[in-house]
Amino acid sequence: MTSRRFSVFLVPAADDRRWAEGVIRELAARYDAPPFEPHVTVYGGSYDTDADLEPVRRALAEAAAGTGPITLRVTGLGVTEEYFRSLFVAFGDEPPLSRVHEMVKGAVAADSGHVLMPHLSLLYADMPLAAKEMAARTVSLDRQEMRFDELKIVAPDPVTGWSDARRWQTLFRVRLGAPAKGVKAVLFDYGGVLAEEGFREGLFELARRQGLDPIALHGAGMEAVYESGYVLGTGSESAFWCMVRERTGLRGSARELTSVILDRFVLRPGMLELVRALRAKGYITAIVSDQTDWLEWLDRRDGFFREFDRVFNSYRLGKGKRDPSLFDDVARELGIDPRDAVFVDDMLANVVRAESRGMRGIVADGEPQLRRELKRFVEV
Structure with missing residues (x-):
């Protein structure tokens, strides 16, 4: 088995993040360098x-939970x-950061020997040192301190590595100083809540064509995605479409049919704004979706995983929302009691299953209604 790399990032809070992102974008454009998310690397391992x-x-x-920003x-x-x-903001040693470094170091199975050197890079570039020094003289560092309010685990692309920042994957994220009482997490379905319901709308479009x-086609598709094992990661895309074609007379290659489905998963900007507002308040946010590996393809296209603390996808879990114990698993992974979570889905049956495990539930029927319902549980 080949080991993969990971890093723990400390991410700057709103004002400092905006400043750093602006500098990184400007330098990247000027020196034809890659843009990337501003961060301080707390630890790196495998x-x-x-x-x-x-x-x-x-x-x-x-x-x-034990510290604020x-x-x-x-x-x-x-x-x-x-x-x-290449060019970075340097920081002094601060006890809170050192404590986090030591906590991660103590948690890994084998210490990588990573040495904490607190800095926030502003440029990744292969260029002479003199050119980097010249670039540094163009940066207006107008602050004596920077504030950070998030920790995350990030992995590079297994092929291109850390050099392709666009393909970095967030595996876990947590806000510093999360709410101590009441609801701690808001969990969202993907299709029909965070995005248009592409599976249904795509099958409707194929039926029309x-x-x-x-x-009938939508019903057959819903059953086939489970019976083929595709939604739980035990079957393939080709097996799923073969089953649908046999049962309905649908025509077309797997690639052609899948393209129609994926094109109709369109993110809802207002929902992402809501997620950001919740995270700014310190709530854990997560996706809980019965999806295939299409969800990962959609993230590569739209880049929405980074907006959430965790992503729970049936394809990777081997378990879907038809099994109520999934909600126990999600709560345990997030380190919370199920009663501390609100689950949002556009399907009543899924909400009922979540509520049977102690979660609070909302059946989503449009963004205005969802926002009204959510205010019963959280401050947003």
């Missing part, structure tokens, strides 16, 4: 399976010949 990261997630959740003292700008430390009964 893992073989997702289970290997569970102690790290618990350590970060514990660290977040972390403020780091700015000591100046620095440059090196190293690609990932081929003169089939749209209700």
Whole structure:
């Protein structure tokens, strides 16, 4: 088994994040360099399976619960010949950051030997040191300290590595100083809540094009995605479409049919704004979706995983929302009691199952209604 790399990032709070993002974008454009998310690397290591990261997630959740936002003292700008430390903001050693580093170090199975060097990079570039020094002189560092309010676990693309920042994947995130009482997490379905229901609308469109009964095709698709095992990661896309074609007379290759489905999953901007507002208040946010590997393709297209603390996808879990114990698993993974979570879905049956495990539930019927219902449980 090949080990994968991961890093723990400390992410700047709103005002400092906006400043850093602006500088990174400007420098990237000027020097034809890649843009990336501003962060301080707390720890870097490797893992073989997702289970290997569970102690790290618990350590970060514990660290977040035990401290508020972390403020780091700015000591100046620095440059090196190293690609990932081409130009950076340097920080002094601060006990809260060191404690988080030590907590992660104590949680990993084997210490990588990572040395904490607090800095926030502003440029990744292969260029002479003198050119980097010149670039540093163009940066207006107008602050004596920076504030950070989020911890996250990030993994690079397994092929391109850390060099392709667009393909970094967030595996876990937690806000520092989350609410201590009442609801702590808001869990969202994807299709029909965060995005248009592409599976239904895509099948309806295929039925229209081929003169089939749209209700019958949608029903056959819903059953086939489970019976083929595709939604639980035990079957393939081709097996799913083969089953649908045999039962309905649908025509077309798997690629052609899937394209129609995926094109109709369109993110709802207002919902992402709601998620950001919840996270700004300190609530945990997560996706809980019965989806295939299409969800990961959609994230590569639209980049929405980064907006959430966790993503729970049936394809990766081997368990879907038809099994009520899934909601126990989700609560346990988030380190909360099920009673501390609100679950939002557009299907009543799924909400009923979540409520049977102690969660509070909302059946989504449009964004205005959802926002009204959510205000019964959270401050947003």
